[in-house]
Amino acid sequence: MHIIARRAAVGFGSPVLSSLCTSRLTGSRRLFTMAELSPEQVVFNKPKVELHVHLDGAIRVQTILDVAKRRGIRLQADTAEAMTRNIILEEPATLTSFLGKFAEYMHVVAGDREAIKRIAYEFVEDKAKEGVIYVEVRYSPHFLANAKVDPIPWDQEEGDLTPDEVVHLVNEGLGEGERAFNIKARSILCCMRHMPSWSMDIVELCKKYRHEGVVAIDLAGDESLNCEANPEHRSAYEEAVRSGVHRTVHAGEVGPASAVKEAVEVLKAERVGHGYRTLEDQALYKKLLDQNMHFEVCPISSKLTGACDPDFSKHPVVTFRKDKANYSLNTDDPLIFNSNLHLDYNMAYKYMGFTEEEFKRLNIRSAESCFLPEKEKKELLHKLYEAYGMIQRTAF
Numbered sequence: 299m300h301i302i303a304r305r306a307a308v309g310f311g312s313p314v315l316s317s318l319c320t321s322r323l324t325g326s327r328r329l330f331t332m333a334e335l336s337p338e339q340v341v342f343n344k345p346k347v348e349l350h351v352h353l354d355g356a357i358r359v360q361t362i363l364d365v366a367k368r369r370g371i372r373l374q375a376d377t378a379e380a381m382t383r384n385i386i387l388e389e390p391a392t393l394t395s396f397l398g399k400f401a402e403y404m405h406v407v408a409g410d411r412e413a414i415k416r417i418a419y420e421f422v423e424d425k426a427k428e429g430v431i432y433v434e435v436r437y438s439p440h441f442l443a444n445a446k447v448d449p450i451p452w453d454q455e456e457g458d459l460t461p462d463e464v465v466h467l468v469n470e471g472l473g474e475g476e477r478a479f480n481i482k483a484r485s486i487l488c489c490m491r492h493m494p495s496w497s498m499d500i501v502e503l504c505k506k507y508r509h510e511g512v513v514a515i516d517l518a519g520d521e522s523l524n525c526e527a528n529p530e531h532r533s534a535y536e537e538a539v540r541s542g543v544h545r546t547v548h549a550g551e552v553g554p555a556s557a558v559k560e561a562v563e564v565l566k567a568e569r570v571g572h573g574y575r576t577l578e579d580q581a582l583y584k585k586l587l588d589q590n591m592h593f594e595v596c597p598i599s600s601k602l603t604g605a606c607d608p609d610f611s612k613h614p615v616v617t618f619r620k621d622k623a624n625y626s627l628n629t630d631d632p633l634i635f636n637s638n639l640h641l642d643y644n645m646a647y648k649y650m651g652f653t654e655e656e657f658k659r660l661n662i663r664s665a666e667s668c669f670l671p672e673k674e675k676k677e678l679l680h681k682l683y684e685a686y687g688m689i690q691r692t693a694f
């Protein structure tokens with residue numbers, strides 16, 4: 299049996315089926331940890347590329363519980379189900395309230411070397427189970443550190459784990475995961491909108507670790523509070539351009555189209571994280587279509603953060619698809635949305651009329667837009683063409 303098919307069969311043969319994805323969409327209160335789908339609900343069981351997923355939004359609930367126990371950290375919830383209930387968003391909320399969810403658990407893993415390496419390793423395993431063959435995972439090294447970070451996040455005591463060492467540990471965990479699960483994983487380091495003083499560190503870490511798996515810089519955080527890039531973010535992105543570090547920016551998720559314009563024109567973003575509100579400025583949208591700009595679309599995320607209309611048939615990706623735009627489908631923060639990549643594809647299939655052909659096309663666009671060096675990108679594309687039964691260089 300093909301390896302991807304075999305993994306899916308193992309991962310989705312569970313008697314606990316259909317889970318929260320169904321409950322969230324139908325209104326039922328049934329709750330399971332980490333949504334799983336039955337084989338019939340897996341609508342694109344072929345190799346996939348994922349470009350927008352946060353490591354700290356993709357931790358296993360059980361890992362949080364295990365680490366808390368080992369470290370003697372008391373949690374309000376001590377079972378996976380109770381912890382899941384505390385962490386996940388079940389109904390559409392706001393980006394600000396969604397971001398508040400990280401405080402439920404980040405103090406458990408931050409500052410802990412073993413935990414950080416473990417979450418990176420397990421992340422790769424989870425992606426392999428979803429049929430992802432190439433993933434770019436992002437995180438803020440400062441949010442996982444407890445030394446050389448000001449302020450020290452999550453009310454931690456000062457320790458000796460620096461952002462620099464966090465990157466090293468994540469690289470190790472991802473590397474071990476790659477070897478164990480036979481997929482490719484690279485990382486993107488996030489500047490945070492509300493912490494401009496961290497941004498120069500980020501670009502320097504991108505440069506330092508560019509040959510150990512770090513492929514790009516990102517700007518994440520609450521665009522609804524602050525959608526114009528601070529001069530320190532701008533300096534970091536200027537340095538990224540100067541030193542050849544790839545760039546993506548969260549923009550137009552809840553912020554206006556002008557934030558997307560700034561991301562592309564000032565910060566020189568090569569891809570846009572979300573970018574839904576680009577559609578509010580048709581001239582900008584047309585320009586970005588002409589430039590073949592890549593939009594990192596996260597369907598379930600955009601519903602639960604309140605970024606988009608909860609009616610998926612009105613989702614901006616429906617327009618992106620009609621216009622043959624360059625975009626990917628991504629999970630964003632599967633822990634908090636209690637989702638997985640199959641579920642995002644399922645929503646696109648079920649509520650937006652996506653077809654197998656479109657899933658293939660968007661994955662090829664994703665591979666073309668990834669931040670791998672050209673040679674590795676070609677190899678990735680070749681794998682997809684083969685898996686999709688396509689002759690190489692087929693034009694879409």
Ligand SMILES: O=c1[nH]cnc2c1ncn2[C@H]1C[C@H](O)[C@@H](CO)O1
Nearest residue numbers: 352354436437438488518519548631
């Ligand atoms: O969807 C998002 N929009 C903006 N910021 C986000 C989103 N998901 C996660 N983040 C933030 C919270 C994480 O701690 C941080 C780094 O991964 O990025």
